[in-house]
Amino acid sequence: MEEFFTKDNQVIAIVIIGTLLLLLMGGALLTFFFFSRKKIVEKELEKKSLEINHQKEIIESIIITQEEERKRIAQDLHDDISSKLNVINLNANLLKDGELKHEEYSTINNTILETTGKTLESARKIAHNLLPPILDKFGLKDAIEELADSFSNSRKINIKYNLEYTKAYLIPEKELHLFRIVQELINNSVRHGKAKNSILNINCTSKSLLFTYSDDGCGFDVKSQHHQKGLGMKNIESRIAILKGNYAIETALNKGFKITITIINPSK
Incomplete structure:
Protein backbone atom coordinates (compact mmCIF):
# COMPACT_ATOMS: atom_id res chain seq x y z
CA MET A 1 0.00 0.00 0.00
CA LEU A 131 4.51 77.31 -69.75
CA PRO A 132 6.35 76.54 -73.00
CA PRO A 133 3.85 77.00 -75.87
CA ILE A 134 5.19 73.94 -77.67
CA LEU A 135 4.38 71.78 -74.63
CA ASP A 136 0.81 73.07 -74.58
CA LYS A 137 0.32 72.73 -78.35
CA PHE A 138 2.33 69.67 -79.35
CA GLY A 139 3.04 67.74 -76.13
CA LEU A 140 5.96 66.49 -74.08
CA LYS A 141 8.03 64.79 -76.81
CA ASP A 142 8.29 67.89 -79.00
CA ALA A 143 8.89 70.14 -75.98
CA ILE A 144 11.81 68.01 -74.73
CA GLU A 145 13.27 67.78 -78.24
CA GLU A 146 13.15 71.57 -78.60
CA LEU A 147 14.70 72.03 -75.15
CA ALA A 148 17.51 69.54 -75.82
CA ASP A 149 18.22 70.97 -79.29
CA SER A 150 18.36 74.54 -77.93
CA PHE A 151 21.01 73.52 -75.39
CA SER A 152 22.96 71.55 -78.01
CA ASN A 153 22.83 74.46 -80.48
CA SER A 154 24.08 76.84 -77.80
CA ARG A 155 27.08 74.50 -77.33
CA LYS A 156 26.58 74.56 -73.57
CA ILE A 157 26.12 70.79 -73.59
CA ASN A 158 25.59 68.14 -76.26
CA ILE A 159 22.37 66.21 -75.61
CA LYS A 160 21.46 62.94 -77.31
CA TYR A 161 17.94 61.67 -76.83
CA ASN A 162 15.67 58.75 -77.65
CA LEU A 163 12.05 59.52 -76.82
CA GLU A 164 9.70 56.60 -77.34
CA TYR A 165 6.79 58.59 -76.02
CA THR A 166 3.21 58.37 -77.25
CA LYS A 167 1.42 61.71 -77.43
CA ALA A 168 -0.87 62.33 -74.44
CA TYR A 169 0.51 59.24 -72.65
CA LEU A 170 0.56 61.43 -69.54
CA ILE A 171 -2.08 64.01 -68.72
CA PRO A 172 -0.95 67.64 -69.35
CA GLU A 173 -0.28 68.35 -65.66
CA LYS A 174 2.04 65.34 -65.41
CA GLU A 175 3.74 66.21 -68.69
CA LEU A 176 4.57 69.63 -67.26
CA HIS A 177 6.11 68.07 -64.12
CA LEU A 178 8.26 65.70 -66.18
CA PHE A 179 9.30 68.55 -68.47
CA ARG A 180 10.36 70.63 -65.44
CA ILE A 181 12.38 67.65 -64.17
CA VAL A 182 14.20 67.51 -67.53
CA GLN A 183 14.86 71.26 -67.35
CA GLU A 184 16.25 70.98 -63.83
CA LEU A 185 18.47 68.02 -64.73
CA ILE A 186 19.95 69.74 -67.79
CA ASN A 187 20.52 72.98 -65.87
CA ASN A 188 22.23 71.03 -63.08
CA SER A 189 24.47 69.30 -65.64
CA VAL A 190 25.52 72.65 -67.09
CA ARG A 191 25.77 74.76 -63.92
CA HIS A 192 27.00 72.29 -61.32
CA GLY A 193 28.15 69.18 -63.16
CA LYS A 194 30.13 71.07 -65.83
CA ALA A 195 29.12 68.25 -68.17
CA LYS A 196 29.88 68.27 -71.88
CA ASN A 197 27.53 65.47 -72.92
CA SER A 198 24.29 63.96 -71.68
CA ILE A 199 21.85 61.24 -72.76
CA LEU A 200 18.10 61.30 -72.26
CA ASN A 201 15.74 58.34 -72.81
CA ILE A 202 12.02 57.73 -72.35
CA ASN A 203 10.37 54.34 -72.82
CA CYS A 204 6.66 53.69 -72.31
CA THR A 205 4.68 50.50 -71.77
CA SER A 206 1.04 49.95 -70.90
CA LYS A 207 1.93 49.82 -67.19
CA SER A 208 4.82 52.23 -66.67
CA LEU A 209 7.02 55.01 -68.00
CA LEU A 210 10.79 54.65 -67.65
CA PHE A 211 12.88 57.82 -67.82
CA THR A 212 16.69 57.89 -67.65
CA TYR A 213 19.08 60.81 -67.79
CA SER A 214 22.87 60.69 -67.53
CA ASP A 215 25.79 63.07 -68.04
CA ASP A 216 29.61 62.98 -68.01
CA GLY A 217 29.95 65.74 -65.43
CA CYS A 218 31.86 65.87 -62.16
CA GLY A 219 29.15 64.02 -60.22
CA PHE A 220 28.86 64.32 -56.45
CA ASP A 221 28.93 62.39 -53.19
CA VAL A 222 25.40 61.00 -52.70
CA LYS A 223 25.94 61.08 -48.92
CA SER A 224 26.62 64.81 -48.99
CA GLN A 225 23.97 66.77 -47.09
CA HIS A 226 24.50 69.69 -49.48
CA HIS A 227 23.26 67.64 -52.43
CA GLN A 228 20.62 65.71 -50.49
CA LYS A 229 18.97 68.88 -49.24
CA GLY A 230 19.80 71.11 -52.23
CA LEU A 231 16.87 72.95 -53.79
CA GLY A 232 17.48 71.41 -57.22
CA MET A 233 17.28 67.79 -56.05
CA LYS A 234 14.41 68.57 -53.67
CA ASN A 235 12.53 70.17 -56.54
CA ILE A 236 13.06 67.04 -58.66
CA GLU A 237 12.12 64.77 -55.75
CA SER A 238 8.91 66.68 -55.03
CA ARG A 239 7.83 66.49 -58.68
CA ILE A 240 8.56 62.75 -58.80
CA ALA A 241 6.40 62.36 -55.68
CA ILE A 242 3.57 64.26 -57.37
CA LEU A 243 3.93 61.89 -60.34
CA LYS A 244 3.73 58.98 -57.85
CA GLY A 245 7.00 57.65 -59.17
CA ASN A 246 10.24 56.41 -57.68
CA TYR A 247 13.84 57.10 -58.61
CA ALA A 248 17.39 55.88 -58.20
CA ILE A 249 20.60 57.90 -58.54
CA GLU A 250 24.01 56.61 -59.57
CA THR A 251 26.85 59.09 -59.12
CA ALA A 252 30.21 59.68 -57.50
CA LEU A 253 32.85 62.40 -57.56
CA ASN A 254 34.28 62.72 -61.07
CA LYS A 255 32.13 59.76 -62.22
CA GLY A 256 29.23 61.55 -63.87
CA PHE A 257 25.58 61.41 -62.91
CA LYS A 258 22.62 59.15 -63.76
CA ILE A 259 19.03 59.14 -62.59
CA THR A 260 16.34 56.57 -63.37
CA ILE A 261 12.71 57.50 -62.80
CA THR A 262 9.86 54.98 -62.97
CA ILE A 263 6.24 56.07 -63.04
CA ILE A 264 3.83 53.18 -62.40
CA ASN A 265 0.23 53.35 -63.66
CA PRO A 266 0.89 56.76 -65.27
CA SER A 267 -2.72 57.23 -66.36
CA LYS A 268 -3.90 57.39 -62.75
Whole structure:
Protein backbone atom coordinates (compact mmCIF):
# COMPACT_ATOMS: atom_id res chain seq x y z
CA MET A 1 0.00 0.00 0.00
CA GLU A 2 2.82 2.38 0.93
CA GLU A 3 4.48 1.66 -2.41
CA PHE A 4 1.21 2.44 -4.23
CA PHE A 5 0.89 5.85 -2.56
CA THR A 6 4.51 6.57 -3.31
CA LYS A 7 3.96 5.85 -7.00
CA ASP A 8 0.75 7.87 -6.87
CA ASN A 9 2.63 10.80 -5.37
CA GLN A 10 5.24 10.49 -8.06
CA VAL A 11 2.56 10.66 -10.74
CA ILE A 12 1.00 13.70 -9.07
CA ALA A 13 4.41 15.34 -8.83
CA ILE A 14 5.08 14.64 -12.49
CA VAL A 15 1.67 16.08 -13.46
CA ILE A 16 2.26 19.19 -11.33
CA ILE A 17 5.76 19.67 -12.75
CA GLY A 18 4.45 19.13 -16.28
CA THR A 19 1.66 21.63 -15.69
CA LEU A 20 4.11 24.16 -14.29
CA LEU A 21 6.41 23.65 -17.29
CA LEU A 22 3.49 24.11 -19.65
CA LEU A 23 2.49 27.28 -17.80
CA LEU A 24 6.07 28.55 -17.96
CA MET A 25 6.31 27.74 -21.65
CA GLY A 26 2.96 29.42 -22.25
CA GLY A 27 4.09 32.46 -20.28
CA ALA A 28 7.36 32.53 -22.21
CA LEU A 29 5.49 32.32 -25.53
CA LEU A 30 3.08 35.05 -24.49
CA THR A 31 6.01 37.24 -23.42
CA PHE A 32 7.81 36.52 -26.69
CA PHE A 33 4.75 37.37 -28.77
CA PHE A 34 4.11 40.49 -26.68
CA PHE A 35 7.60 41.90 -27.17
CA SER A 36 7.68 40.79 -30.81
CA ARG A 37 4.39 42.56 -31.42
CA LYS A 38 5.68 45.59 -29.55
CA LYS A 39 8.79 45.71 -31.76
CA ILE A 40 6.65 45.34 -34.89
CA VAL A 41 4.39 48.19 -33.74
CA GLU A 42 7.46 50.34 -32.93
CA LYS A 43 8.92 49.62 -36.36
CA GLU A 44 5.61 50.51 -38.02
CA LEU A 45 5.39 53.75 -36.02
CA GLU A 46 8.98 54.57 -36.93
CA LYS A 47 8.22 53.88 -40.60
CA LYS A 48 5.11 56.06 -40.48
CA SER A 49 7.09 58.79 -38.74
CA LEU A 50 9.73 58.68 -41.48
CA GLU A 51 7.02 58.79 -44.15
CA ILE A 52 5.37 61.79 -42.46
CA ASN A 53 8.72 63.58 -42.18
CA HIS A 54 9.43 62.77 -45.82
CA GLN A 55 6.06 64.18 -46.86
CA LYS A 56 6.74 67.30 -44.80
CA GLU A 57 10.09 67.74 -46.56
CA ILE A 58 8.41 67.36 -49.95
CA ILE A 59 5.71 69.90 -49.05
CA GLU A 60 8.36 72.31 -47.76
CA SER A 61 10.35 71.77 -50.95
CA ILE A 62 7.29 72.52 -53.08
CA ILE A 63 6.61 75.71 -51.11
CA ILE A 64 10.26 76.80 -51.36
CA THR A 65 10.29 76.02 -55.09
CA GLN A 66 7.12 78.05 -55.60
CA GLU A 67 8.58 80.98 -53.66
CA GLU A 68 11.84 80.80 -55.63
CA GLU A 69 9.85 80.73 -58.86
CA ARG A 70 7.82 83.76 -57.76
CA LYS A 71 11.03 85.62 -56.87
CA ARG A 72 12.54 84.75 -60.25
CA ILE A 73 9.42 85.94 -62.10
CA ALA A 74 9.32 89.13 -60.01
CA GLN A 75 13.02 89.73 -60.75
CA ASP A 76 12.49 89.12 -64.47
CA LEU A 77 9.51 91.48 -64.50
CA HIS A 78 11.52 94.13 -62.68
CA ASP A 79 14.71 93.79 -64.70
CA ASP A 80 13.35 93.09 -68.17
CA ILE A 81 9.89 94.61 -68.22
CA SER A 82 9.78 97.50 -65.73
CA SER A 83 13.10 99.01 -66.82
CA LYS A 84 12.07 98.96 -70.48
CA LEU A 85 8.64 100.40 -69.71
CA ASN A 86 10.37 103.23 -67.82
CA VAL A 87 12.41 104.01 -70.93
CA ILE A 88 9.24 104.03 -73.05
CA ASN A 89 7.49 106.26 -70.49
CA LEU A 90 10.34 108.77 -70.39
CA ASN A 91 10.53 109.00 -74.18
CA ALA A 92 6.75 109.26 -74.47
CA ASN A 93 6.82 112.23 -72.07
CA LEU A 94 9.47 113.87 -74.22
CA LEU A 95 7.16 113.55 -77.21
CA LYS A 96 4.29 114.92 -75.16
CA ASP A 97 6.26 118.00 -74.11
CA GLY A 98 6.89 118.89 -77.77
CA GLU A 99 9.38 121.49 -78.98
CA LEU A 100 11.55 118.82 -80.55
CA LYS A 101 13.58 118.97 -83.71
CA HIS A 102 12.74 116.55 -86.47
CA GLU A 103 15.91 114.54 -85.80
CA GLU A 104 15.14 114.38 -82.07
CA TYR A 105 11.56 113.33 -82.76
CA SER A 106 12.75 110.59 -85.09
CA THR A 107 15.36 109.35 -82.57
CA ILE A 108 12.84 109.24 -79.69
CA ASN A 109 10.23 107.52 -81.86
CA ASN A 110 12.75 104.87 -82.95
CA THR A 111 13.80 104.35 -79.30
CA ILE A 112 10.19 103.77 -78.28
CA LEU A 113 9.63 101.29 -81.11
CA GLU A 114 12.89 99.43 -80.38
CA THR A 115 12.25 99.27 -76.62
CA THR A 116 8.67 98.16 -77.19
CA GLY A 117 9.94 95.30 -79.34
CA LYS A 118 12.44 94.26 -76.65
CA THR A 119 9.71 94.45 -74.01
CA LEU A 120 7.44 92.15 -76.01
CA GLU A 121 10.33 89.71 -76.49
CA SER A 122 11.05 89.73 -72.73
CA ALA A 123 7.37 89.11 -71.99
CA ARG A 124 7.36 86.18 -74.42
CA LYS A 125 10.44 84.69 -72.73
CA ILE A 126 8.85 84.96 -69.28
CA ALA A 127 5.63 83.37 -70.56
CA HIS A 128 7.66 80.64 -72.27
CA ASN A 129 9.42 79.83 -69.00
CA LEU A 130 6.09 79.63 -67.18
CA LEU A 131 4.51 77.31 -69.75
CA PRO A 132 6.35 76.54 -73.00
CA PRO A 133 3.85 77.00 -75.87
CA ILE A 134 5.19 73.94 -77.67
CA LEU A 135 4.38 71.78 -74.63
CA ASP A 136 0.81 73.07 -74.58
CA LYS A 137 0.32 72.73 -78.35
CA PHE A 138 2.33 69.67 -79.35
CA GLY A 139 3.04 67.74 -76.13
CA LEU A 140 5.96 66.49 -74.08
CA LYS A 141 8.03 64.79 -76.81
CA ASP A 142 8.29 67.89 -79.00
CA ALA A 143 8.89 70.14 -75.98
CA ILE A 144 11.81 68.01 -74.73
CA GLU A 145 13.27 67.78 -78.24
CA GLU A 146 13.15 71.57 -78.60
CA LEU A 147 14.70 72.03 -75.15
CA ALA A 148 17.51 69.54 -75.82
CA ASP A 149 18.22 70.97 -79.29
CA SER A 150 18.36 74.54 -77.93
CA PHE A 151 21.01 73.52 -75.39
CA SER A 152 22.96 71.55 -78.01
CA ASN A 153 22.83 74.46 -80.48
CA SER A 154 24.08 76.84 -77.80
CA ARG A 155 27.08 74.50 -77.33
CA LYS A 156 26.58 74.56 -73.57
CA ILE A 157 26.12 70.79 -73.59
CA ASN A 158 25.59 68.14 -76.26
CA ILE A 159 22.37 66.21 -75.61
CA LYS A 160 21.46 62.94 -77.31
CA TYR A 161 17.94 61.67 -76.83
CA ASN A 162 15.67 58.75 -77.65
CA LEU A 163 12.05 59.52 -76.82
CA GLU A 164 9.70 56.60 -77.34
CA TYR A 165 6.79 58.59 -76.02
CA THR A 166 3.21 58.37 -77.25
CA LYS A 167 1.42 61.71 -77.43
CA ALA A 168 -0.87 62.33 -74.44
CA TYR A 169 0.51 59.24 -72.65
CA LEU A 170 0.56 61.43 -69.54
CA ILE A 171 -2.08 64.01 -68.72
CA PRO A 172 -0.95 67.64 -69.35
CA GLU A 173 -0.28 68.35 -65.66
CA LYS A 174 2.04 65.34 -65.41
CA GLU A 175 3.74 66.21 -68.69
CA LEU A 176 4.57 69.63 -67.26
CA HIS A 177 6.11 68.07 -64.12
CA LEU A 178 8.26 65.70 -66.18
CA PHE A 179 9.30 68.55 -68.47
CA ARG A 180 10.36 70.63 -65.44
CA ILE A 181 12.38 67.65 -64.17
CA VAL A 182 14.20 67.51 -67.53
CA GLN A 183 14.86 71.26 -67.35
CA GLU A 184 16.25 70.98 -63.83
CA LEU A 185 18.47 68.02 -64.73
CA ILE A 186 19.95 69.74 -67.79
CA ASN A 187 20.52 72.98 -65.87
CA ASN A 188 22.23 71.03 -63.08
CA SER A 189 24.47 69.30 -65.64
CA VAL A 190 25.52 72.65 -67.09
CA ARG A 191 25.77 74.76 -63.92
CA HIS A 192 27.00 72.29 -61.32
CA GLY A 193 28.15 69.18 -63.16
CA LYS A 194 30.13 71.07 -65.83
CA ALA A 195 29.12 68.25 -68.17
CA LYS A 196 29.88 68.27 -71.88
CA ASN A 197 27.53 65.47 -72.92
CA SER A 198 24.29 63.96 -71.68
CA ILE A 199 21.85 61.24 -72.76
CA LEU A 200 18.10 61.30 -72.26
CA ASN A 201 15.74 58.34 -72.81
CA ILE A 202 12.02 57.73 -72.35
CA ASN A 203 10.37 54.34 -72.82
CA CYS A 204 6.66 53.69 -72.31
CA THR A 205 4.68 50.50 -71.77
CA SER A 206 1.04 49.95 -70.90
CA LYS A 207 1.93 49.82 -67.19
CA SER A 208 4.82 52.23 -66.67
CA LEU A 209 7.02 55.01 -68.00
CA LEU A 210 10.79 54.65 -67.65
CA PHE A 211 12.88 57.82 -67.82
CA THR A 212 16.69 57.89 -67.65
CA TYR A 213 19.08 60.81 -67.79
CA SER A 214 22.87 60.69 -67.53
CA ASP A 215 25.79 63.07 -68.04
CA ASP A 216 29.61 62.98 -68.01
CA GLY A 217 29.95 65.74 -65.43
CA CYS A 218 31.86 65.87 -62.16
CA GLY A 219 29.15 64.02 -60.22
CA PHE A 220 28.86 64.32 -56.45
CA ASP A 221 28.93 62.39 -53.19
CA VAL A 222 25.40 61.00 -52.70
CA LYS A 223 25.94 61.08 -48.92
CA SER A 224 26.62 64.81 -48.99
CA GLN A 225 23.97 66.77 -47.09
CA HIS A 226 24.50 69.69 -49.48
CA HIS A 227 23.26 67.64 -52.43
CA GLN A 228 20.62 65.71 -50.49
CA LYS A 229 18.97 68.88 -49.24
CA GLY A 230 19.80 71.11 -52.23
CA LEU A 231 16.87 72.95 -53.79
CA GLY A 232 17.48 71.41 -57.22
CA MET A 233 17.28 67.79 -56.05
CA LYS A 234 14.41 68.57 -53.67
CA ASN A 235 12.53 70.17 -56.54
CA ILE A 236 13.06 67.04 -58.66
CA GLU A 237 12.12 64.77 -55.75
CA SER A 238 8.91 66.68 -55.03
CA ARG A 239 7.83 66.49 -58.68
CA ILE A 240 8.56 62.75 -58.80
CA ALA A 241 6.40 62.36 -55.68
CA ILE A 242 3.57 64.26 -57.37
CA LEU A 243 3.93 61.89 -60.34
CA LYS A 244 3.73 58.98 -57.85
CA GLY A 245 7.00 57.65 -59.17
CA ASN A 246 10.24 56.41 -57.68
CA TYR A 247 13.84 57.10 -58.61
CA ALA A 248 17.39 55.88 -58.20
CA ILE A 249 20.60 57.90 -58.54
CA GLU A 250 24.01 56.61 -59.57
CA THR A 251 26.85 59.09 -59.12
CA ALA A 252 30.21 59.68 -57.50
CA LEU A 253 32.85 62.40 -57.56
CA ASN A 254 34.28 62.72 -61.07
CA LYS A 255 32.13 59.76 -62.22
CA GLY A 256 29.23 61.55 -63.87
CA PHE A 257 25.58 61.41 -62.91
CA LYS A 258 22.62 59.15 -63.76
CA ILE A 259 19.03 59.14 -62.59
CA THR A 260 16.34 56.57 -63.37
CA ILE A 261 12.71 57.50 -62.80
CA THR A 262 9.86 54.98 -62.97
CA ILE A 263 6.24 56.07 -63.04
CA ILE A 264 3.83 53.18 -62.40
CA ASN A 265 0.23 53.35 -63.66
CA PRO A 266 0.89 56.76 -65.27
CA SER A 267 -2.72 57.23 -66.36
CA LYS A 268 -3.90 57.39 -62.75
